[in-house]
Amino acid sequence: MESKRLQEIVADHGKDPAQLLAILQDIQQEENYLPKETLKELARELGVPLARIYSLATFFSSFSLEPRGKHICTVCLGTACHVRGAPRLVDQVERDFAIKAGETTADRQLTLETVNCVGACALGPLVILDGEYHGNMNTAKLGRVLGSLKKE
Amino acid sequence: MTESQSREVTFKVDGRSLRGRQGESLLEALRRYGYQVPSLCHHEAVSPYGACRLCLVEVQKGKRRKLTTSCNYPLMEGIEVFLDTEQVVSNRRVVLQLLLAQAPAAERVRQLAAEYGVNDTPFEVEDPENRCINCGLCARVCKEVVGVEAIGFSGRGAGKRMVAPYDETAEDCIGCGACVFVCPTDCIGMSETGGIRTIERWHRKLPLKTCSVCGRHFAPTFQLNKFAEWTGLPRGHFDKCPDCR
Ligand code: SF4
Numbered sequence A: 001m002e003s004k005r006l007q008e009i010v011a012d013h014g015k016d017p018a019q020l021l022a023i024l025q026d027i028q029q030e031e032n033y034l035p036k037e038t039l040k041e042l043a044r045e046l047g048v049p050l051a052r053i054y055s056l057a058t059f060f061s062s063f064s065l066e067p068r069g070k071h072i073c074t075v076c077l078g079t080a081c082h083v084r085g086a087p088r089l090v091d092q093v094e095r096d097f098a099i100k101a102g103e104t105t106a107d108r109q110l111t112l113e114t115v116n117c118v119g120a121c122a123l124g125p126l127v128i129l130d131g132e133y134h135g136n137m138n139t140a141k142l143g144r145v146l147g148s149l150k151k152e
Numbered sequence B: 001m002t003e004s005q006s007r008e009v010t011f012k013v014d015g016r017s018l019r020g021r022q023g024e025s026l027l028e029a030l031r032r033y034g035y036q037v038p039s040l041c042h043h044e045a046v047s048p049y050g051a052c053r054l055c056l057v058e059v060q061k062g063k064r065r066k067l068t069t070s071c072n073y074p075l076m077e078g079i080e081v082f083l084d085t086e087q088v089v090s091n092r093r094v095v096l097q098l099l100l101a102q103a104p105a106a107e108r109v110r111q112l113a114a115e116y117g118v119n120d121t122p123f124e125v126e127d128p129e130n131r132c133i134n135c136g137l138c139a140r141v142c143k144e145v146v147g148v149e150a151i152g153f154s155g156r157g158a159g160k161r162m163v164a165p166y167d168e169t170a171e172d173c174i175g176c177g178a179c180v181f182v183c184p185t186d187c188i189g190m191s192e193t194g195g196i197r198t199i200e201r202w203h204r205k206l207p208l209k210t211c212s213v214c215g216r217h218f219a220p221t222f223q224l225n226k227f228a229e230w231t232g233l234p235r236g237h238f239d240k241c242p243d244c245r
């Protein structure tokens, strides 16, 4: 992230160390992850120890310290989705895109993530693609949904 | 100290009547009277965190009697404390089994466990080399006593680790060694060679200042510069070691 943009975000939050979480959310929102250099700069800007920022950034699973893809595919592995075959969906994406869960493709197009139950169990197995819920997933449907990405 | 904390209260320990200050740490009050309660994560200088769960006691308040950690239990009027009850001892054994699984290489944990007849753990050992018990004492001392906050936990749950940011050099660390000193399982490590002090766990290397009088290496230059900055004393004030000042 550009220094100027970071300073704007920090200023938007009144340069207030108590707003750290909200600032991290804004950075994550724009970059899809929290770049190391940006966090180091943030520590200086806010006068907050990097150790505190790093602890917070690694505590919440909604933050990522690794670059993520343009598209995020999240497969629910909660119990309800699991028993209805969600692991096969993970396998499918891992195979088709040659990445493991938690990883991003080399061209930064897609990140595969897993979660434990997002509370939409009735729709399971559930896949969330860029924030959009796709219920009753099976391998054929998932192939179609992800196929549209591949052609981009 | 607030007024409520300085108020004197009466409490009982295994039937014996004692006095203490309202709100003080029960563990500290017990120790003052010479009672031995095992603990790993407590230090009087910093806020209690209740991480190791070794300092278990039973506390009866009114009709309710419950098992609790004593380091973070605020002393209050009329409580009755029971130290080594069957409940306490059996729970402490489980705590020791968990600690053994977490930090099998920690000498102090092994010793304590052995004192309670625990030589083995039924829990899964993740890393046989590990000595850190995730008590957070190092970080609390760094933040609350030294005023630096160079280190902290990363992650949570099973992935929780005490590290310098990114597990790289802790750039805020002034090399004072306070964390090394308080770590209950001696897993931080500090060495000095060739005029350089290394705080091993935090990958921090700092050149040491030579005393302008006796020529002894006595403290990291970076630390002395910070002291000068914090106290407003001239840097020259820290040219001599404490003995020659
Ligand atoms: S040696 Fe570094 S990490 Fe340890 S207490 Fe001192 S400043 Fe903090």
Ligand code: SF4
Binding pocket: B131, B132, B133, B134, B135, B136, B137, B138, B139, B162, B182, B183, B184, B185, B186, B187, B188
């Ligand atoms: S390094 Fe030592 S003091 Fe710090 S969390 Fe681990 S065991 Fe506790």
Ligand code: FES
Binding pocket: A076, A077, A078, A079, A080, A081, A082, A116, A117, A118, A119, A120, A121, A122, A124, A126
């Ligand atoms: S288990 Fe997938 S939404 Fe609940």
Ligand code: FES
Binding pocket: B038, B039, B040, B041, B042, B049, B050, B051, B052, B053, B054, B055, B069, B070, B071, B072
């Ligand atoms: S000393 Fe009380 S929980 Fe560790």
